[in-house]
Structure formats: C-alpha cells, structure tokens
Amino acid sequence: MALRESILGLLCDGPMTGYEIKQFFRNVIRNFWSVSDGQLYPTLKKMHAEDLISLRVVRQDSTANKHVYSISEKGRGQFEKWLREPVTKFEELKEPFVLKVFFFDKLSHEEVIRHLRSQLDLHARILDEFRSIRDSYKGRITAFQGMIGDMGVLYVEVRMLWINRMIDMVHKGLIEKKGALYTEEMVEIGKKFLEEIFSEKPSQEFQKWLRKLQSGLPVVADKRPRSKQVRSMADGLSR
Amino acid sequence: MALRESILGLLCDGPMTGYEIKQFFRNVIRNFWSVSDGQLYPTLKKMHAEDLISLRVVRQDSTANKHVYSISEKGRGQFEKWLREPVTKFEELKEPFVLKVFFFDKLSHEEVIRHLRSQLDLHARILDEFRSIRDSYKGRITAFQGMIGDMGVLYVEVRMLWINRMIDMVHKGLIEKKGALYTEEMVEIGKKFLEEIFSEKPSQEFQKWLRKLQSGLPVVADKRPRSKQVRSMADGLSR
DNA sequence: CTACTCATGTAACACGTTACATGATTTC
DNA sequence: GAAATCATGTAACGTGTTACATGAGTAG
Numbered sequence: 001m002a003l004r005e006s007i008l009g010l011l012c013d014g015p016m017t018g019y020e021i022k023q024f025f026r027n028v029i030r031n032f033w034s035v036s037d038g039q040l041y042p043t044l045k046k047m048h049a050e051d052l053i054s055l056r057v058v059r060q061d062s063t064a065n066k067h068v069y070s071i072s073e074k075g076r077g078q079f080e081k082w083l084r085e086p087v088t089k090f091e092e093l094k095e096p097f098v099l100k101v102f103f104f105d106k107l108s109h110e111e112v113i114r115h116l117r118s119q120l121d122l123h124a125r126i127l128d129e130f131r132s133i134r135d136s137y138k139g140r141i142t143a144f145q146g147m148i149g150d151m152g153v154l155y156v157e158v159r160m161l162w163i164n165r166m167i168d169m170v171h172k173g174l175i176e177k178k179g180a181l182y183t184e185e186m187v188e189i190g191k192k193f194l195e196e197i198f199s200e201k202p203s204q205e206f207q208k209w210l211r212k213l214q215s216g217l218p219v220v221a222d223k224r225p226r227s228k229q230v231r232s233m234a235d236g237l238s239r
Numbered sequence: 240m241a242l243r244e245s246i247l248g249l250l251c252d253g254p255m256t257g258y259e260i261k262q263f264f265r266n267v268i269r270n271f272w273s274v275s276d277g278q279l280y281p282t283l284k285k286m287h288a289e290d291l292i293s294l295r296v297v298r299q300d301s302t303a304n305k306h307v308y309s310i311s312e313k314g315r316g317q318f319e320k321w322l323r324e325p326v327t328k329f330e331e332l333k334e335p336f337v338l339k340v341f342f343f344d345k346l347s348h349e350e351v352i353r354h355l356r357s358q359l360d361l362h363a364r365i366l367d368e369f370r371s372i373r374d375s376y377k378g379r380i381t382a383f384q385g386m387i388g389d390m391g392v393l394y395v396e397v398r399m400l401w402i403n404r405m406i407d408m409v410h411k412g413l414i415e416k417k418g419a420l421y422t423e424e425m426v427e428i429g430k431k432f433l434e435e436i437f438s439e440k441p442s443q444e445f446q447k448w449l450r451k452l453q454s455g456l457p458v459v460a461d462k463r464p465r466s467k468q469v470r471s472m473a474d475g476l477s478r
Numbered sequence: 479c480t481a482c483t484c485a486t487g488t489a490a491c492a493c494g495t496t497a498c499a500t501g502a503t504t505t506c
Numbered sequence: 507g508a509a510a511t512c513a514t515g516t517a518a519c520g521t522g523t524t525a526c527a528t529g530a531g532t533a534g
Contacts, residue, residue: 147404
C-alpha cells in the first residue's frame with residue numbers, strides 16, 4: 001500500500017485539509033496515481049486513528065467543517081522508512097488492450113485495424129495532454145517531478161510506435177493464422193523462463209549489463225554505426 | 240473485468256482443465272496478466288454457474304478429480320462481444336517506484352543514486368528474461384503475441400533509459416531543492432489540464448497528429464535531420 | 479527426507495470503485 | 507434555473523492477494 005505513504009509525504013511540507021489532499025491527487029498526482037473519494041476519506045480517518053496524522057477541525061457555518069491534518073512524528077518515521085526502502089518488485093503492466101491483442105488472431109484484419117486506429121487516436125490525445133501539462137509545469141516543479149512527466153510522454157510515444165508497427169504488419173500481410181493459441185510447448189518454455197527468474201544466479205547476458213553499468217557506460221546505448229543497425233524498436237521517437 | 244473474458248478466449252480453442260488454465264496464466268499470460276489460485280478457481284465456478292462454460296469431471300483415484308471446462312454458446316458470444324469492443328480508456332501506470340520518485344527531493348543524492356541503481360539492476364534482469372522468452376517463443380506464436388513480447392522488451396528498455404537519465408542528472412548536479420512539493424499553482428495548472436481532457440474538442444496539436452495518421456505517414460517519426468536533433472528521449476535504444 | 483508437482487479449493491483480508499447523501503455558495 | 511464548487515462522508519460491490527487445507531506421487 002502506497003496511498004498512506006503518499007499522503008504522509010504531502011503532509012511533510014505542512015498541514016492540509018482532506019479536500020486539499022483530494023484536489024492534489026485529482027489534479028497533480030493523478031497522472032500516475034489516482035484515488036477516489038470513497039478511498040481517501042476513510043483512509044484519512046484510519047490514519048488518524050493510528051496516530052500517523054493529527055486532526056484539527058475548523059468550524060464552517062455555511063458548509064461542512066474542514067478537517068486539517070498534520071503529520072505526526074510516528075507518521076514522519078513511517079514515511080521516511082518507506083521512502084528509503086528499495087523497490088524490488090517489477091510492476092507488470094496489466095492492460096486490457098494487451099489482453100485483446102493476445103486474441104487478435106480471432107478477428108478479421110479490418111476489425112484489428114479498427115482497434116489499432118482507435119487506440120492510436122486515444123494515445124495521440126493523451127500524448128497531447130501529457131505534453132501540455134509538462135510544459136505548463138516547467139520551472140515550477142522539482143527536477144524529479146519533471147522526469148515523471150517525461151516518463152509519461154515517453155511511454156505514450158513508445159506505445160504509439162508499437163501500435164503503428166502492428167498496423168504496418170497487418171497492411172503488409174505479415175499475419176498468418178497459427179491455430180490454437182494454447183500449446184503445451186508454450187507452457188514448457190514459460191516454465192524454463194520462470195526458473196531463470198527465480199534462480200538467484202543471474203545469466204551471462206545480465207552480467208554483461210552489470211559490467212557495463214559499473215564501468216559507467218550508458219547501459220542501453222547501441223554502439224553499432226547508425227547505417228548498419230537493424231531498425232531499432234524505438235527508432236524515430238520525437239521529444 | 241477481463242479475467243473471465245480471457246478464460247473464455249482460451250477455451251475457444253478447445254476444453255481445458257482448471258489446472259491447465261492456471262498453468263497457462265502462470266507460464267505464458269503472466270507476462271502481462273497474472274491470476275492467483277484464490278481468484279481463478281472461484282471464478283471458474285461462478286462462470287459455470289452462469290452457464291458461460293460447461294463442466295465435465297474426470298475421476299482420478301490417486302488425487303483430486305480433474306475439472307474439464309468447455310466454452311458454451313453463451314460464453315462464446317460474450318467473448319466475441321468483448322473482443323470487438325473498442326478500448327476507450329487510457330490505463331494509467333500505477334507504480335510505487337514512480338511515487339517514490341515524486342518524493343526524491345526529500346532524499347540525499349547518495350540515497351537517490353542507490354535507489355536508481357537498484358532499479359537499474361532489477362530492470363536489467365527483467366530485460367534479460369523478456370528477451371530470452373521472446374527468443375524461445377519465436378516461430379511458435381502468432382505475430383500479435385510476438386508483438387506483446389516486443390512491447391515488454393521495449394518498455395523495459397525505455398524505463399532503463401529513463402532511470403539512466405536521472406542518474407546522469409544527479410551526477411551533473413542538476414537537482415536543486417524547490418521547497419514544498421505542493422503548491423496551489425500546480426493544482427490550478429492541473430485543473431486546466433483536466434478541462435482539456437474532458438472537453439470533447441481536440442486541440443490543434445491533436446488534429447495535426449490525426450492528419451498525419453490519416454495520410455498514412457508514420458505518426459511518431461521525427462523528420463529533422465539526425466545531426467540537428469535535440470537528443471531524443473528514446474535515443475540509443477537497442478533491439 | 480525434503481520438496482515439488484498435480485489438482486482442487488476456502489477464508490480472511492486488502493485495495494479500489496461507484497453511487498449515493500448532505501447542504502450552502504457561486505458561476506454560466 | 508442548472509450545474510459546478512466546497513467539504514465531508516457511507517454502503518455496497520468488485521477485484522485481487524495470502525495463507526491455509528487436502529493428499530497422493532515423484533524427483534533429487
């Protein structure tokens with residue numbers, strides 16, 4: 001759970017009302033982490049009960065009273081502990097669209113293209129939004145917060161590239177039907193893959209990466225001369 | 240909910256036991272969609288109760304009986320309806336690590352670097368896995384399934400690039416403290432951004448994209464001569 | 479002798495969304 | 507006069523994880 005910790009993080013810079021926290025999530029953090037009312041208010045209550053935050057109620061005659069929350073020593077400790085803990089889990093992308101792509105074999109080329117174009121439209125729109133908000137924030141936020149904005153833009157760009165490549169693929173007729181999607185062979189291969197993940201000894205390729213990393217070289221750089229390169233997956237991305 | 244639909248999708252190609260479905264999720268689909276036992280078995284039961292799938296129990300003396308499920312007409316209808324429905328929602332990335340990055344201002348440079356390096360290690364390892372499984376599957380899966388593998392690799396590559404840029408940034412001392420992370424200004428800007436998202440009229444930039452798209456040009460291509468380009472966000476990605 | 483595979487499940491919990499409720503004030 | 511803003515919340519539901527239970531067979 002990271003909602004509690006992010007609330008604590010906000011309160012580190014000074015007291016805030018529940019409504020202000022809600023607004024901040026809705027209008028700023030929402031780019032990468034959303035919270036609903038039905039989750040936020042009960043969570044604040046629970047955190048108060050656990051002495052992570054203290055509460056001061058400000059009377060308002062016209063409307064509901066304001067609840068001003070401040071971080072407690074206990075809360076600050078918990079936040080700092082969380083912030084320093086290394087993240088050791090790779091977060092999988094769980095996207096309904098990708099699940100549909102898995103089954104695209106079962107659709108006609110026209111239907112697939114319709115799907116891909118509508119995704120492209122959606123992403124183009126989102127990219128536009130991400131770019132304008134990034135521009136508006138320029139100079140007002142920390143360098144790290146700026147990098148989060150960059151990640152958003154970059155991610156959407158890459159997705160569009162990916163979708164475009166699928167469109168190309170269909171147009172060029174590179175799709176042949178393969179029969180059943182499920183084969184025992186696939187499961188077997190997956191098992192091998194799993195073993196490698198959970199065995200603690202890293203593979204050779206991983207060790208090469210590590211050496212590069214430690215020598216200070218850019219880890220993802222491709223050293224082949226531009227002209228000789230196989231078309232890179234991320235070619236042609238613009239800023 | 241997409242778990243039910245993906246189960247139906249698997250059963251389209253023939254009957255499977257609960258255990259086989261579980262294995263398939265665990266060893267193949269898990270790359271982009273995971274399911275726990277505690278979710279799968281009850282879901283199969285519910286789907287059977289709703290007549291989406293039919294059940295045949297195969298007696299086994301030595302151990303628990305096998306439950307062989309087949310898709311029903313109703314189930315097939317529901318799957319096909321789902322598969323054809325356009326995806327209109329942009330799935331936000333909800334990642335604990337990004338949330339931490341938001342608060343990196345509150346850590347020392349050394350602590351930030353430690354975080355970033357451990358993330359890089361993790362991603363290098365995952366990249367390795369993604370690449371090997373992609374290679375193993377080559378020739379055995381549909382072109383679309385192959386593209387899912389490519390997306391995974393591409394995504395991890397981009398993340399590593401992003402993390403490397405943050406490391407660079409810290410080393411070059413491009414990080415200045417900005418005081419409070421929360422400002423009313425940010426909320427105001429966010430509100431404007433929101434309006435643009437929900438107003439149905441697309442912006443000029445979005446329309447430019449759309450024109451490019453409809454004229455068949457690659458939408459994300461950057462036409463500036465290579466030498467004059469500002470270093471692109473995704474420069475140096477390898478296959 | 480330990481641990482894993484096959485094969486199914488349950489119960490408790492954690493996380494998150496949606497819809498609703500209140501009620502005055504301000505803006506279109 | 508309708509709708510949004512300010513300001514708080516509850517109840518019902520849906521999704522998903524973790525830990526546990528059973529019990530035989532097999533591989534190291």
